[in-house]
Amino acid sequence: MKSVTDGIHTFQQKHQRLKKYIHTAWRVPLPRWGQIGMGFVYFTVPIVAGYGVMKWAEEKSRLSIGEGGENLRVKNVEGVGNLTKIDGVSRKVGAGGVGMGVRLAVSDKDDQARNQIMLKSLLNRLEQGRGV
Numbered sequence: 038m039k040s041v042t043d044g045i046h047t048f049q050q051k052h053q054r055l056k057k058y059i060h061t062a063w064r065v066p067l068p069r070w071g072q073i074g075m076g077f078v079y080f081t082v083p084i085v086a087g088y089g090v091m092k093w094a095e096e097k098s099r100l101s102i103g104e105g106g107e108n109l110r111v112k113n114v115e116g117v118g119n120l121t122k123i124d125g126v127s128r129k130v131g132a133g134g135v136g137m138g139v140r141l142a143v144s145d146k147d148d149q150a151r152n153q154i155m156l157k158s159l160l161n162r163l164e165q166g167r168g169v
Contacts (some may be wrong), residue, residue, distance in 0.1 A: 067075065104107050121130050 120127050122128075
């Protein structure tokens with residue numbers, strides 16, 4: 038274990054020396070256009086990289102579960118509202134159940150179907166420009 042901590046300490050020392058070298062030896066005052074350019078680079082690189090990671094994750098999701106979830110082993114929700122299946126046994130979760138958490142809003146399959154119909158209706162109205 039001592040060799041691991043020594044290795045980490047050595048790495049940290051080398052990293053600090055490298056940072057000091059980069060921030061002192063290479064320090065060149067930038068003109069205004071250079072500052073703007075570097076600001077643009079520092080702003081866009083995380084956005085472009087994040088977008089790339091998001092697209093990669095979406096593709097991995099499509100490959101593993103399918104476009105509409107057709108590759109999922111279990112296609113329906115295994116517990117509705119405040120019920121869940123744990124080790125094959127249906128148990129209550131939330132206030133008074135597993136974990137003694139907060140009281141959960143519960144809905145059965147009829148509530149979910151009714152909510153889905155209302156949501157589709159709302160989205161159709163918004164699409165047609167009639168508003169809410």
